[in-house]
Amino acid sequence: MGAGVAAESTSTAARLSEQPRFADDEAVVADDETLDQFFGDTDERPDDGDAEAGELDAAGETNATDQWLRSAIEWAAVIVGALVVALIIKTFFFQAFYIPSESMEPTLERNDRILVNKLDDNPERGDLLVFERPPTSTARDVNELIKRVVGLPGETVTIRNGQVLIGDELLVEPYLGEGIRSGGSVWTASCANPQGDGASCTVPEGHLFMMGDNRGNSTDSRSFGPIDSELVVGRAVVLVWPPGKFGRL
Numbered sequence: 001m002g003a004g005v006a007a008e009s010t011s012t013a014a015r016l017s018e019q020p021r022f023a024d025d026e027a028v029v030a031d032d033e034t035l036d037q038f039f040g041d042t043d044e045r046p047d048d049g050d051a052e053a054g055e056l057d058a059a060g061e062t063n064a065t066d067q068w069l070r071s072a073i074e075w076a077a078v079i080v081g082a083l084v085v086a087l088i089i090k091t092f093f094f095q096a097f098y099i100p101s102e103s104m105e106p107t108l109e110r111n112d113r114i115l116v117n118k119l120d121d122n123p124e125r126g127d128l129l130v131f132e133r134p135p136t137s138t139a140r141d142v143n144e145l146i147k148r149v150v151g152l153p154g155e156t157v158t159i160r161n162g163q164v165l166i167g168d169e170l171l172v173e174p175y176l177g178e179g180i181r182s183g184g185s186v187w188t189a190s191c192a193n194p195q196g197d198g199a200s201c202t203v204p205e206g207h208l209f210m211m212g213d214n215r216g217n218s219t220d221s222r223s224f225g226p227i228d229s230e231l232v233v234g235r236a237v238v239l240v241w242p243p244g245k246f247g248r249l
Helices: 002-018 024-039 048-092
Strands: 094-098 113-117 128-132 144-151 156-160 163-166 200-202 207-211 232-241
Touching: 094 232, 128 207, 144 156, 144 163
Parallel strands: none
Antiparallel strands: 094 113, 113 232, 128 144, 128 232, 144 207, 156 163, 156 200
């Protein structure tokens, strides 16, 4: 039994020794050849890490582009919205103007900046109004003028002895500079009364008699007559420039 077992073992060992044996190098090479059949040259095999990194880079670039476009669109919307709001405000609510002459001194000086309320449609005596140049004005180099309301519709404005009267009452004008006196004829063809001596003008309905504070250096209703209220742009409410003079008007 022992020899038989030994013989069987020897025979089995002999059979095993007859099986083909491969070197480790050949096994690796064979594996390489199998992979090459699927992927070609080993240098061309995909690298999973590189592929993933490439996909991440592409995704990052896409996200960055999307964010830039979104930001650009948002800023464009903000700018357009601001322009629309500014246009609406300028058209219907407030508008800034600058003073080009000395006709409103000492209240307003040349190059002062003012803000005009365009919603105020109930002017009162003493208000500073910006209005479109009347068709009877000879000042063709300006489109808007600013003057002070002196006479209201139906009132008679008279200049006598360098002072302004409304009807028979003296008009108190604390805004005039020291020594400023009113002069000239106030009657024009736009007045509702006959010419007479030219010292008086009755303001027609729907019109206003306007005068500059610098009476000796102002072209106003003494020249072009009472203005139609439809020409009024708005009431000057704030002096915004220069900063040292900032305040209500």
